[in-house]
Amino acid sequence: MSSSNWTLAFLSQLNNTSLSIVTSPINQKSSSEKWQINSSHWHEFSRLAIEQQLRWVSGWAEHKDAQFIVNACFEKAGIYILLRTQISVDNPELPSQASVYPAANRSERHTQDMFGIRFIGHTDNRRWTRHQAWDKYSYPLRKDFSVDGEPEAITPADKDYPFIKAQGAGVYEIPVGPVHAGIIEPGHFRFLAVGELILNLEERLGYVHKGIEKIAEGRSPESLARLAGRISGDTTVGHTWAACMAMEQAATIEIPLRAALIRGVLAERERIANHLGDMGAICNDVAFVFAQMQFTRLREDWLRSNVLVFGHRLLMDIIVPGGVKIDLSADSVTVIKKDITRLKKELSEIMPIIDLNSSLEDRLYTAGYLSPEIAAAFGTLGYVGRASDQDYDVRRDAAYFPYDQVEFKVALENQGDIASRFWVRYKEIQSSLKLIDQFINQLSDGDILTEWQVPQQDSEGLGIVEGWRGEITSFVRFDTDNKIARFYPRDPSIINWPALEKLTLNNIVPDFPVCNKSVNGSYSGNDL
Amino acid sequence: MLKLLLKTLKTGIATERCKTPKDNELETLGIEIKRYIDKKFSGSIAIRQVDAGSCNGCELEIHALNNPYYDIERFGIHFVASPRHADVLLVTGPVSRHMQTALLRTYESTPDPKWVIAVGDCATCGGEFGVSYASCGAVSNVIPVDMTIAGCPPTPIALMKGLLGLINLPKGNV
Numbered sequence: 001m002s003s004s005n006w007t008l009a010f011l012s013q014l015n016n017t018s019l020s021i022v023t024s025p026i027n028q029k030s031s032s033e034k035w036q037i038n039s040s041h042w043h044e045f046s047r048l049a050i051e052q053q054l055r056w057v058s059g060w061a062e063h064k065d066a067q068f069i070v071n072a073c074f075e076k077a078g079i080y081i082l083l084r085t086q087i088s089v090d091n092p093e094l095p096s097q098a099s100v101y102p103a104a105n106r107s108e109r110h111t112q113d114m115f116g117i118r119f120i121g122h123t124d125n126r127r128w129t130r131h132q133a134w135d136k137y138s139y140p141l142r143k144d145f146s147v148d149g150e151p152e153a154i155t156p157a158d159k160d161y162p163f164i165k166a167q168g169a170g171v172y173e174i175p176v177g178p179v180h181a182g183i184i185e186p187g188h189f190r191f192l193a194v195g196e197l198i199l200n201l202e203e204r205l206g207y208v209h210k211g212i213e214k215i216a217e218g219r220s221p222e223s224l225a226r227l228a229g230r231i232s233g234d235t236t237v238g239h240t241w242a243a244c245m246a247m248e249q250a251a252t253i254e255i256p257l258r259a260a261l262i263r264g265v266l267a268e269r270e271r272i273a274n275h276l277g278d279m280g281a282i283c284n285d286v287a288f289v290f291a292q293m294q295f296t297r298l299r300e301d302w303l304r305s306n307v308l309v310f311g312h313r314l315l316m317d318i319i320v321p322g323g324v325k326i327d328l329s330a331d332s333v334t335v336i337k338k339d340i341t342r343l344k345k346e347l348s349e350i351m352p353i354i355d356l357n358s359s360l361e362d363r364l365y366t367a368g369y370l371s372p373e374i375a376a377a378f379g380t381l382g383y384v385g386r387a388s389d390q391d392y393d394v395r396r397d398a399a400y401f402p403y404d405q406v407e408f409k410v411a412l413e414n415q416g417d418i419a420s421r422f423w424v425r426y427k428e429i430q431s432s433l434k435l436i437d438q439f440i441n442q443l444s445d446g447d448i449l450t451e452w453q454v455p456q457q458d459s460e461g462l463g464i465v466e467g468w469r470g471e472i473t474s475f476v477r478f479d480t481d482n483k484i485a486r487f488y489p490r491d492p493s494i495i496n497w498p499a500l501e502k503l504t505l506n507n508i509v510p511d512f513p514v515c516n517k518s519v520n521g522s523y524s525g526n527d528l
Numbered sequence: 529m530l531k532l533l534l535k536t537l538k539t540g541i542a543t544e545r546c547k548t549p550k551d552n553e554l555e556t557l558g559i560e561i562k563r564y565i566d567k568k569f570s571g572s573i574a575i576r577q578v579d580a581g582s583c584n585g586c587e588l589e590i591h592a593l594n595n596p597y598y599d600i601e602r603f604g605i606h607f608v609a610s611p612r613h614a615d616v617l618l619v620t621g622p623v624s625r626h627m628q629t630a631l632l633r634t635y636e637s638t639p640d641p642k643w644v645i646a647v648g649d650c651a652t653c654g655g656e657f658g659v660s661y662a663s664c665g666a667v668s669n670v671i672p673v674d675m676t677i678a679g680c681p682p683t684p685i686a687l688m689k690g691l692l693g694l695i696n697l698p699k700g701n702v
Contacts, residue, residue: 133625133662140661149661154632155625178630181609183577183587186627207626208581211662230656233585233681277588290532296595297542303592313683314585349538353531524583527624 006076007033010052019045026462029249031398032073032080039085042070043095043121046104049074054081055379055392056101058473059108060488061115063143068092068117072104073462073473078397082462087117089142096122103379103495114141114213129206129527131158140214147214164202166192171199174509178207182513185523189512196508201501209527216487221247221321221452224484228474229316231489232525237263237270238467239489239525240319242474245400245463247321250455250478258446259323260402264439265336266315266324268432271468272343273302273314275383275425275432278520282422283354285514286363294350298343305339308332323449333440340433351426364419368515370503371416380499381492382470383428384519387413387420394466403466406438416503418518454482467492469522491525542596569615572604576614576638580631580670581663582621585681586648590618592684605691611637619671622650622657623664635671643674645690652676 014021022036037045046056057073057080072083087094096119098104108119109128116139119125127136133155134140140149163173171194178186188204216227221244228243229236241263248255255263280295303313309332310318318326328336354360370380375388385392393410395403411427413420455478463474470492479485500519504512577590593600594607608614611634623631635644646667649655654665664670677690 131626145661147660151625151661155628157629158626178627179578179611179634183579183590183607185579185582185584185587186630207630208579208621208624209626209662210581210622210624210657211660212657214662215657215660227656230583230585230680233583234588236585277591290536293542293596294535294539296592297539297597300592300595300597314588314681316585316680349531349535353535356531522584524581527626 006052007079007081010048010054013052014045014048017044017048019048026082026460027249028252029254030462032082032462032464034082034084037083037085039070039087039094042072042085043097043100045083046072046097046100050100052076056097056103057379057471058475058488058490058494059097059104059111060475060490061111061117061141062477062486063089063115063141066090068115070094070111070117071475072097075398078394078399080398080462080464092117093120094118095120098122098124101379102377102498106494106498113139115139116142126162129209131161131206131209132156133209140211145214147211147217161204163190163204164192164200166199170194187523191509191512193509196510198504198507198509198512201504201512203497203501205497205523206527208524210524212489212528213487216484218479219484219487220482221251221484224476224487225320226317228487228489229319231528232491232493232522233314234274235270235467235469235472235491235522235525236314236316237266237319238465238469238472239474239491240317241267242463242465242467242472243476243487243489244319244321245465246461246474246476247455247463247478248450249461249463250459250476251321251453252455253322253450253453255323255401255450256447257402258327258443259448259450261405261439261443262324262326262328262448263319264402264406265328265436266310266318267465267467268436268439269302269306270315271432272429273299273306274468275429276302278517279422279425281517281520282364282418282514283360285517286360288354288357288360291350291354291360294346298346302339302343305335308335320449322452323447325449327448328440328443333443336436336440340437343429344433347426347429361419363511363514364417364422365415366417367511368418368421368503368507368518369416370499372414374502375416375499378499378502379495381495382466382468383411383421383424384496384499385470386411387424388416389414392471394464394471398464400465402439402442403435405442406435408435408438418514421518458485469493469520469525470496489525489528491522493521493523493526497521497526543599543602544597566604569604572606573616574606574608574614575616575618576608576611576634577618578611578620578631578634580619580621580627580651580667581624581657582648582650586620586651589681589684589687590620590647593687598684598688600688611635612639614638614642616643616645617671618645618647619667619673620647620651621667622654622659623667623670625662625664628664628670631667631670644671646673646676647687647690648682649678649680652678655680 283291659665
């Protein structure tokens, strides 16, 4: 069946069950469609969608005059659809999709906290993003809520969050965070344990909520690109690309081939830098310091080349709306080529040592097991999904410019344990090196920036890219005068954090750090 | 095991020395830090890093201080797991309102004498995020700051320079 057939078949099925859908393109450039639906059918749609094995991708709302526009994005076989409905601000209720799709759980709670929309039938209506910085009956993303809010001089701790409890002989709680022992981001983990065994883990995030969605409103395209580059510092290329892709769709401009290839180089360099860091850190968490030292050394070499070629270690602010800011000189290409050869050689020496190490085998195999079924149920993304047999990669399955110009293999493992997540990263580094090679070989003379065109009022775009953690979706709507009306970036961490709760079950508490590292969710990208 | 030892030998010492002309700045800085730390802190200074709302960019570069190239521990500067063990708080991020109390408590838990370094543009002036319903902006809006290290994010070299700046700072209670 050709990939677009499922949408036609599904639409006719929906019409037969009297769910009327009005379809329209999101914009002239995007291949995704917008499906308008009556709000009363919101839940029913999700029930039929899961039967057809659509994946729930992302959800967000917008406030426009006396209405809320509510959006949910779905995917199957690389085709995305954007489901949309309108509800009145006076009675903001919508039947929940989270009762069908667990991936929608926290997203709906976020929308509940930020807009005051009630999701009827949601199995868990506790607050999520809101702690104590604004009160229960204020909703920061409504247009009548000022960006300054009315915060107290000192925002109190969120001490009364109703965590899941367990009772019984020998069951105890371990609260961890928000300030952790290492150099990592803040978040709270609540363990229920018996002896060393983890009975349950509950994540409480939202500590680094910085109001990114709110402060995006009214920005210029350049300014939004800068902000997107700081949603999660390790994914600055991924998020900036996704946001720029969305804005470029809205502006109906096409970036030059040379710019697309350079974006590809940037994205793959970011993926490799992060994977190197993670692979070292996973080994370090089970006390194999040799690997940590080797991988941090390789990462540092890699970042120093980033400075030589692009002028920034983490590659911030190089992707801009319409293209890229920095061109690749002949010298830069030489540096990049040398990097590829060198890293391949280093890894060919280090990986056999890791492969043969029995203490790593002992600690990483079977630990932190995520079954393919649970990974599928949560729509788990990126290397976490691919280590549990979820064969999806935006670069291949919904290929965007320049990934539609090249061929590469998507890494896949099916063991679902920490070792799988480690080895998937290694395979991804190998693929990325080949991709970078193809990109620079295809470079031909040309512009690196397309002239910007002011998008029409209300025009929208949906950028979808494969960041190093997995699929990133970025929604942008423009207001008048080139200003942003709404920005919603969905980091893959938002989808993957719940998988961590599942894969830690039945592990021992001392293995939690390495379980966490093997997933390496972004706190900042989750909290926004 | 043999392969491991061979690779270790082959890699040699990655840590950068004075002789390397390109990064000689690093060694000079480090030695100055060490002289001061030896004098004032009996050869060691303990840093507790606190992410108070950062995008994680600064954390990545703080991490790099521990890689074999910079190996900041050789100068007696080490990162500790609790503020109760710390001389210095290295704070990143605009302080999110949800982290405000946690940061205040961390500050109170750090024994005197203590110093606070605000790391990165966000911690220094609010950066891309500024002050809003969700963000308190600069770290100095929440706790007293002794010095700042700008950059988005600051490079490991800039971080080492910053530490030097802190310990040369005249401080009444030293």
